[in-house]
Every structure is written in C-alpha cells, then in structure tokens.
Amino acid sequence: MAKIQMKTPIVEMDGDEMTRVLWQWIKEDLILPYVDLKTEYYDLGLPERDRTEDAVTVAAAEANRRLGVGVKCATITPNAQRVEEYKLKKMWKSPNGTIRRILDGTVFRAPILAKGITPYIPGWKKPIVLARHAYGDVYAGVETRAAAGDKAYLLVEGENGEVKEKLLIHDFARGGGIVQSVHNLDASIASFARSCFNYALDLKMPLWFATKDTISKTYDHRFKDIFAEIFEKEYKEKFAAAGIEYMYTLIDDAVARIVRSEGGVLWACKNYDGDVMSDMVATAYGSLGMMTSVLVSPEGNYEFEAAHGTVTRHYYKHLKGEETSTNSVATIFAWTGALAKRGELDGIPTLTEFAKKLERSTVETIESGEMTGDLVPLFRAEGVQPKKLNSREFLLAVKKRLEA
Numbered sequence: 001m002a003k004i005q006m007k008t009p010i011v012e013m014d015g016d017e018m019t020r021v022l023w024q025w026i027k028e029d030l031i032l033p034y035v036d037l038k039t040e041y042y043d044l045g046l047p048e049r050d051r052t053e054d055a056v057t058v059a060a061a062e063a064n065r066r067l068g069v070g071v072k073c074a075t076i077t078p079n080a081q082r083v084e085e086y087k088l089k090k091m092w093k094s095p096n097g098t099i100r101r102i103l104d105g106t107v108f109r110a111p112i113l114a115k116g117i118t119p120y121i122p123g124w125k126k127p128i129v130l131a132r133h134a135y136g137d138v139y140a141g142v143e144t145r146a147a148a149g150d151k152a153y154l155l156v157e158g159e160n161g162e163v164k165e166k167l168l169i170h171d172f173a174r175g176g177g178i179v180q181s182v183h184n185l186d187a188s189i190a191s192f193a194r195s196c197f198n199y200a201l202d203l204k205m206p207l208w209f210a211t212k213d214t215i216s217k218t219y220d221h222r223f224k225d226i227f228a229e230i231f232e233k234e235y236k237e238k239f240a241a242a243g244i245e246y247m248y249t250l251i252d253d254a255v256a257r258i259v260r261s262e263g264g265v266l267w268a269c270k271n272y273d274g275d276v277m278s279d280m281v282a283t284a285y286g287s288l289g290m291m292t293s294v295l296v297s298p299e300g301n302y303e304f305e306a307a308h309g310t311v312t313r314h315y316y317k318h319l320k321g322e323e324t325s326t327n328s329v330a331t332i333f334a335w336t337g338a339l340a341k342r343g344e345l346d347g348i349p350t351l352t353e354f355a356k357k358l359e360r361s362t363v364e365t366i367e368s369g370e371m372t373g374d375l376v377p378l379f380r381a382e383g384v385q386p387k388k389l390n391s392r393e394f395l396l397a398v399k400k401r402l403e404a
C-alpha cells in the first residue's frame with residue numbers, strides 16, 4: 001500500500017527517559033510504515049537542551065508558531081537532583097513553560113475513554129475537557145505577613161506616580177495575619193476566552209465557564225464580562241450554527257453540574273480552579289497514561305502532548321534491561337492529534353482518517369482486554385479477562401489491529 005503523503009511538516013519535539021523510548025517505537029511501529037512522515041525535528045532531551053543552553057526549546061516553539069502544528073514528547077524539568085544526574089550547566093526552565101510563553105496559549109486536557117475502564121464517577125460517559133487559564137491570579141501573587149497593629153492597603157499609582165486609589169484591605173488592630181494580592185490582564189483573559197470559544201467549535205462541545213463573581217464583584221466579574229462581550233460579538237452566530245451553547249455559571253454550581261453530567265463538556269477554569277480540577281478530573285477517569293493535553297494559541301497554533309511525565313521509574317528499569325509495561329496511549333494520541341490537525345489544515349483527508357483509525361485501534365486493543373499494567377486493576381468488562389502486555393507488545397497489538 002502507498003504511504004500517505006504530507007505537505008507541511010509537523011514540528012517534532014523529542015524528549016526524555018521512558019517516553020523518549022516509546023516515542024521511537026510509536027514512530028517505527030505505528031506511523032512510519034503508513035505515512036511518508038514529514039517533520040521538523042527538535043531534540044528537547046535534556047542533554048541537548050543543556051548543550052544548546054536551551055536555545056533548542058526556543059527554536060522548537062518558534063517553529064511551532066511558524067508551522068502551526070507540533071507534537072511534543074514528555075521532558076524532564078530539571079531540579080537540583082537532575083542537575084547532578086545530568087551534570088547540567090544550569091537548572092534550565094520548564095520547556096512547557098517556555099513553549100507556553102512563546103505561543104501564548106491555553107492548555108486543554110482530555111481523557112481518552114475505553115469501555116471497561118470505568119471512571120470513578122460512573123455517570124461520566126463522554127470526556128470532560130478542561131481548559132485552564134495559564135496566566136496570573138495566585139500564580140503571580142504577592143503576599144506577606146502583617147503584625148498586630150499593621151494596616152494593609154491596596155494602592156494603585158498612575159503613570160506619574162500619583163495615587164489613584166488607596167483601599168484598606170484590613171486593619172490588623174486585633175492581631176497579626178496574612179495579606180495577598182493578585183492580578184490579571186484584560187488581554188490575557190481575552191485570549192483565553194478566544195482559545196476556549198475556538199476549541200469548543202473545533203470539538204463541537206458546549207462550553208461552560210465559571211468564576212465566583214458574586215463574591216469577587218470586580219475581579220472575577222471582569223472575567224465574566226470579557227467572556228460575554230467576546231461571545232456576543234464574535235462567536236454567538238458560530239455557536240448557533242454549530243448547535244452548541246456557551247453557559248456562564250458560578251464555580252460551585254459548575255462543580256455540581258460537572259459531577260451530575262454525563263461529560264461531553266468543555267469546562268473553562270480560572271488558573272487555580274483549573275490546577276485543582278484537572279487533577280480531580282484526570283484521576284476520576286482512571287489513569288495518567290490516558291490523559292491528552294493540547295496547547296492552543298489564539299493565533300491558531302497547536303501543540304499536542306501527553307499530560308504525564310517521562311515515567312522515570314520505568315526508565316530506570318528499562319536501563320537495567322528489565323521489561324516495562326508503560327502506557328503509550330496518551331503519547332500515541334499526541335501524534336494522532338497532530339497528524340489529524342495537519343491533515344485538516346492541509347486538506348489531506350486520508351491523513352486525518354488514518355489518525356482517527358489509529359486512535360480507534362488503540363482504544364479497541366484495550367477494550368479487547370490487551371493493555372499495559374496501569375490499566376489492568378481498573379478494567380472490568382463482562383467475559384473479558386485483562387491481559388498485561390509489556391510496552392512494546394502493546395504497540396504491536398495496536399499495529400495488528402490497525403492492519404486488520
């Protein structure tokens with residue numbers, strides 16, 4: 001059979017440890033035999049980031065901006081122990097942080113569902129996709145302690161240093177305590193809103209957004225207003241045409257609705273809500289190895305990856321020549337996400353269809369009872385006995401199904 005031809009290359013960002021091993025196997029077993037793969041390759045493995053003083057990460061992010069679609073392998077974010085282990089020149093920053101800064105995007109996370117892997121919330125039949133605003137709030141907060149007798153103020157100065165506003169936060173007359181201040185930017189909230197509206201249209205999923213504007217009448221209310229204005233002006237008709245809705249509600253109401261829902265919702269969260277709720281959603285669906293992540297920029301650039309890390313513990317076993325049973329599903333879906341998007345943007349339906357077929361084969365392999373060790377204890381399907389495969393065996397089982 002002739003291989004599927006591509007037009008524009010995908011930006012390929014290689015990574016570290018066990019996921020770097022899976023990366024190679026996924027390409028060899030599941031992509032290269034079927035697609036005449038065109039990529040612009042960047043090695044984001046830690047040794048190369050160190051050698052190039054992290055220039056390779058910046059180059060990869062810029063390539064992603066230029067070419068529109070990238071796929072990234074998990075990478076080590078170095079800490080003190082990694083500096084020692086890899087004899088690094090410096091404790092390089094998180095590559096994901098660097099890429100996010102350059103693309104200015106929103107991170108969307110979605111679980112991959114397979115029959116037999118039952119979510120802890122059994123009513124969830126469809127994926128809940130979570131969008132997390134990745135700028136500001138408490139992550140860029142300023143905080144301090146106040147002693148008894150102190151007064152804390154919120155002070156806003158104009159361009160020339162004139163005091164425009166001075167609001168008493170608290171008079172600590174009756175005892176010491178703590179103070180915190182946070183900020184956000186209209187432009188960042190607007191780009192978050194547009195990313196969410198665009199992604200909802202892409203997925204044809206309703207969008208829910210929630211804050212606590214009843215309590216935070218200026219700060220959270222600004223989020224609500226910016227979303228509402230942009231929706232009215234730019235997206236209302238597109239949503240109606242796609243048959244989906246945008247709903248704004250309070251965060252506590254949203255949590256209750258999410259638990260009661262059957263899924264099939266794009267849930268936009270402020271930074272802290274997204275941080276907390278994405279771990280809750282990922283865990284409730286079953287396994288870290290089954291969660292995809294995509295960074296979507298307001299300019300329409302996409303970067304696909306798995307939500308998990310480099311699975312270090314498995315890699316050390318692999319180095320000792322021991323077998324591992326590492327789940328490659330989220331990394332496979334990072335590749336299929338990128339291939340499908342490339343096919344869509346370049347008008348190559350066969351490429352998009354191939355990606356969808358590979359996704360179905362992957363899920364069906366699990367549904368038929370063949371899976372990696374992390375899924376075995378979660379699997380319950382009548383008449384199907386789960387079988388634990390090693391990392392490579394799982395990929396070969398998917399390949400067999402893809403070819404059948």
Ligand code: NAP
Nearest residue numbers: 074075076077288289308309310311312313326327328374
């Ligand atoms: P991790 O790599 O996600 O692994 C944590 C544990 O979760 C593993 O030890 C394993 O549990 C389980 N697990 C995760 N993914 C799995 C998979 N695909 N298949 C089977 N089990 C899986 O997180 P970490 O150990 O905290 O971090 C390791 C490195 O990854 C760090 O250097 C960190 O900086 C990096 N990291 C990168 C990214 C990214 O690039 N996006 C994200 C997070 C972390 P068992 O050991 O019990 O089998």
Ligand code: MG
Nearest residue numbers: 274275276279
């Ligand atoms: Mg978190």
